[in-house]
Structures are given as structure tokens and as C-alpha cells.
Amino acid sequence: MKEIIRIGRDLIEAGEDFVVAKVIDTVGSAPRKKGAWLIMTREGKPYGTVGGGKLEAIVEDLCRETFTTKKSGSHDFSLTPADRQGIDMRCGGDAKVSIDYVDHLNPQNFEDELESEATAYIFGAGHVGKEVAKILNYIDFSTVILDDRPEFANRDRFPDVDKIVILDNFQTAFRDVQTDSDSYIIIVTRGHSGDYDVLKQALSQKSAYIGMIGSRKKKATIYKQLLADGFSETDLEKVHAPIGLRIAAETPEEIAISIAAEIIQVKESL
Known part of the structure; x- marks a missing residue:
């Protein structure tokens, strides 16, 4: 987490916007628990992880789309293979992931998250x-x-x-x-x-x-x-x-x- 925070702050100081994906809730055997973060740069380079596998691939695609829409939001994922609506990850469970666009000129949403650090x-x-x-x-x-x-x-x-x-x-x-x-x-x-x-x-x-x-x-x-x-x-x-x-x-x-x-x-x- 500290490395992710450092990367975010470095990007802000460098005048670069970025996208943050964060696991905000899980049920069952999700690969990463609440608080896991991933930062993606405008060049499409990810730092950190929200769980790996197909979940991570989908989240990374959503991060790339967010650079175009600049809209933040949350997404629910079913990780149960038997669920027709699921994404076929063997760990099972559910995960809610927030994806936020961070404008380096107004990074308040990123700074607010840092204040809740354990x-x-x-x-x-x-x-x-x-x-x-x-x-x-x-x-x-x-x-x-x-x-x-x-x-x-x-x-x-x-x-x-x-x-x-x-x-x-x-x-x-x-x-x-x-x-x-x-x-x-x-x-x-x-x-x-x-x-x-x-x-x-x-x-x-x-x-x-x-x-x-x-x-x-x-x-x-x-x-x-x-x-x-x-x-x-x-x-x-x-x-x-x-x-x-x-x-x-x-x-x-x-x-x-x-x-x-x-x-x-x-x-x-x-």
C-alpha cells in the first residue's frame, strides 16, 4: 500500500492523471480482501493488484476506459464458476471494486483515501x-x-x-x-x-x-x-x-x- 501511495503522489507531482481501482467489499473466498489497490497510469501501466486472474484483467480494462469517460463508479463481480453471471474464478465469492479517476489538479478523492490509512x-x-x-x-x-x-x-x-x-x-x-x-x-x-x-x-x-x-x-x-x-x-x-x-x-x-x-x-x- 505504501508503495502504491508513493506512486500516486509521484504522479500528482509530475502533473499526471491516473486511475485507482480498490476492493471495497468482498463476500466469500475472494482473492484479495477489502483495501487492495491498483493504480493505472495513462500509458496503461498497472501498479498493485486487486486479485489477479480474470478479475484483474477486467478491472484493468475498466481503468483504461475510465481515462476516456473520466467517470468514477463501483462494479460488482461474482467470482463463482457456477454462477452464469460470474467471471469464472475458482476462488468463488463476490467482490465490489471502486474505480476512480484522479485529476492531478484536483486529487481530493485520492487524498481523502489516504486519511483512512491504518x-x-x-x-x-x-x-x-x-x-x-x-x-x-x-x-x-x-x-x-x-x-x-x-x-x-x-x-x-x-x-x-x-x-x-x-x-x-x-x-x-x-x-x-x-x-x-x-x-x-x-x-x-x-x-x-x-x-x-x-x-x-x-x-x-x-x-x-x-x-x-x-x-x-x-x-x-x-x-x-x-x-x-x-x-x-x-x-x-x-x-x-x-x-x-x-x-x-x-x-x-x-x-x-x-x-x-x-x-x-x-x-x-x-
Whole structure:
């Protein structure tokens, strides 16, 4: 996704119009899920994919036609071979694909889409935070590192993240952070108190995901404190703790993989 966004922005800066195709909904076993993008240049060169096979070929033809009509719209595809109206793809299912013409002089429809990009807020710039940022950046999340230690939260350690925030302390972790329904909050600070402070604030923020690192004993201790603070069991049910899928992860790299896998699972279920 980040590469597709970069290509779109480069085309706008170069004064070139282009067409964006995006999977906006799927049912059943579609090859690509909601959020898959394809950009086509005026020369007919595609970047990205909406699923491959016959679906992609049809979408690419529609993109080429859009350069002539300059009209945006959505198209429904049945991918079930048995369906007479289908396009004979063995995966089955249905897909809705939007196709938008982007005028480089007025690229508002493209810029609006960028604002809804999934963002991972990683609280903690230690070993686990460093590895989580690498993986989530690789799988096209916008990544933000937040820590109160400049010697850890810096560009030498995090050259590829989108943003680094140096906090005064974890008690005011969200003071300069505006989360939304596409936000993924990952709590991996250096200690129990930092994790508690961030989680206490995170429970009052909009988000798609909240995960906190630690043992089950640590979770029980922090949850007991949060219940005493006035939070309910229902509030705590939305937290993934201990964070990550259970894959017997031990090293920071393995833990990061388990966290990324859990986030992918949550993201695809929304």
C-alpha cells in the first residue's frame, strides 16, 4: 500500500492523471480482501493488484476506459464458476471494486483515501517495539513510535517509521495523539507502570485494536487496578492481553511476528 501511495503522489507531482481501482467489499473466498489497490497510469501501466486472474484483467480494462469517460463508479463481480453471471474464478465469492479517476489538479478523492490509512501507535521504543515497527511498516501500516526516551525513540533506531513522538511521560501518552477507528494501539513499554498508564488512557480512545504485552499475572494485576479505577469488565474485554497470537514466541522478533499476525487477524475481521 505504501508503495502504491508513493506512486500516486509521484504522479500528482509530475502533473499526471491516473486511475485507482480498490476492493471495497468482498463476500466469500475472494482473492484479495477489502483495501487492495491498483493504480493505472495513462500509458496503461498497472501498479498493485486487486486479485489477479480474470478479475484483474477486467478491472484493468475498466481503468483504461475510465481515462476516456473520466467517470468514477463501483462494479460488482461474482467470482463463482457456477454462477452464469460470474467471471469464472475458482476462488468463488463476490467482490465490489471502486474505480476512480484522479485529476492531478484536483486529487481530493485520492487524498481523502489516504486519511483512512491504518495506523499503528507503538508505545515503547525498546526491543519489541523496534521489531513490531519493522514488520508493520513492511505490511503497509502507517507506524508511529512513542516513548519518553530520546535515546531510544530516534531515527537511528527507527529509520522507516512514519513518525516519532517523544513523550514527557506515559501519563500523558495521548496528549498529542488523535486516534480513530483505523488505529491499532500496541503497548510494549519498558515496565508495568508505563503499560498501565497507556492502557488506562487507551481504553478511552477510538481504536480498532488495543494490545498489551506481558504475562497473565501482570495482566491480572493491571486489570484489577483498572477495575478499581472505574473501568468495567466489558471495557477490558476489548484488550488483547497478553498481546499476540499464541505461537510460543520468545525473542523480540518472534513476539513481533505474533503481534503482527494478531493485528492482521483483527483487521481482516472488521
